[in-house]
Amino acid sequence: MIRSIVKYGDPVLTRKAAPVADVTPEIQQLIDDMVETMYAAPGIGLAAPQVGVPLRVCVIDVSGGRKGGEVIALINPEFVERTGMQLEEEGCLSVPGHNATVARPERAIVSGLNRAGTPITVEGTGLLARALQHEIDHLDGTLFLNRLRGVPRDIIVRKIKKQQRSGAW
Ligand SMILES: [Zn+2]
Numbered sequence: 009m010i011r012s013i014v015k016y017g018d019p020v021l022t023r024k025a026a027p028v029a030d031v032t033p034e035i036q037q038l039i040d041d042m043v044e045t046m047y048a049a050p051g052i053g054l055a056a057p058q059v060g061v062p063l064r065v066c067v068i069d070v071s072g073g074r075k076g077g078e079v080i081a082l083i084n085p086e087f088v089e090r091t092g093m094q095l096e097e098e099g100c101l102s103v104p105g106h107n108a109t110v111a112r113p114e115r116a117i118v119s120g121l122n123r124a125g126t127p128i129t130v131e132g133t134g135l136l137a138r139a140l141q142h143e144i145d146h147l148d149g150t151l152f153l154n155r156l157r158g159v160p161r162d163i164i165v166r167k168i169k170k171q172q173r174s175g176a177w
Pocket residue numbers: 099100101102142146
């Protein structure tokens with residue numbers, strides 16, 4: 009089932025999400041819905057708070073679903089290691105239409121549980137490393153806008169506020 013994606017301004021996006029205690033069928037359904045929602049958007053990553061669920065769950069497919077079987081589902085993800093630095097343009101399904109260049113570590117290793125509840129470790133460089141960090145940020149209530157320096161962030165926030173006032177957000 010495709011769920012609706014909440015946008016910047018919704019308080020669920022700024023709260024720290026709670027760890028998942030048990031990988032129940034409800035959590036697995038949430039993951040399946042998130043994958044469907046991510047592909048439909050379309051996007052390459054989605055965190056549970058973005059569908060209004062304040063739990064530490066995210067899904068990533070840097071191919072955007074173009075190649076089969078590449079989706080990564082992570083429950084309670086934690087960074088094991090982050091190294092290097094990359095500077096690339098980034099966007100967010102909860103901040104549609106507003107991209108910006110964000111500095112992130114070039115490589116990330118993350119551990120967590122997969123959809124079956126089995127411990128896994130995911131290692132990514134480049135776009136995958138960026139997606140892992142963007143989605144885990146969501147679980148901590150952080151948007152990519154919070155990673156920008158003052159002026160670029162202020163410009164985007166001002167444009168969004170204008171859209172909100174006109175009812176276009
Ligand atoms: Zn996002």
